[in-house]
Amino acid sequence: QKEVEQNSGPLSVPEGAIASLNCTYSDRGSQSFFWYRQYSGKSPELIMFIYSNGDKEDGRFTAQLNKASQYVSLLIRDSQPSDSATYLCAFDTGTASKLTFGTGTRLQVTL
Amino acid sequence: EAGVAQSPRYKIIEKRQSVAFWCNPISGHATLYWYQQILGQGPKLLIQFQNNGVVDDSQLPKDRFSAERLKGVDSTLKIQPAKLEDSAVYLCASRGGGNIQYFGAGTRLSVL
Secondary structure, three states: OOOEEEOOOOEEEEOOOOEEEEEEEOOOOOOEEEEEEEOOOOOOEEEEEEOOOEEEEEOOEEEEEEOOOOEEEEEEOOOOHHHOEEEEEEEEOOOOOOEEEOOOEEEEEEO | OOOOEEEOOEEEEOOOOOEEEEEEOOOOOOEEEEEEEOOOOOOEEEEEEEOOEEEEOOOOOOOOEEEEOHHHOOEEEEEOOOOHHHOEEEEEEEEOOOOOEEEOOOEEEEEO
16 A cells, blocks of 8 residues: 555646645644645645644635545635646655655646 | 755666665755655655764665665765666655654656
């Protein structure tokens, strides 16, 4: 079983819609969860992180964590063409701040 | 604040040749990471340094890969000899007192 599972996509949403990106993880010791955005040919850029169960909002982005279900998601409201990128989910067990990444979900926001 | 610096940005070599990548972390960041990102995959940790000591190198192919972080600042990652499957982007990241890792622009390696 892979440590982090993400649907590779592409996930296509129209401009202005809500994009929902999902991630499941297998390590119950995971403590911190991160969403990175990666444009083609560029390095990963942190979007959000979340530690506690529930929702965390930052502008158009909302991260949702459910530790019981080992599930973390990222919602992007009012999606823009500039949001078109690959979104990487990662977790950190906290013991050495080592990140384990998923394979990423490619998001396409269409006009 | 300057970000993580990496060089070169691109490198093309033939198999069995050697190659080295350089990384300078954000000033004051004690923790430095090297990741390998193969096309279509997420980054995979190769090695983690805390100051000039190795914290985790469990996924580093030690028969051909080596890394050092002399003086606890900048770091080099070397591959000798390179194989076709080493073609990837090599990302360096650094972390300060929090748990956020900041990535450099990466070095894209093509092994022919």
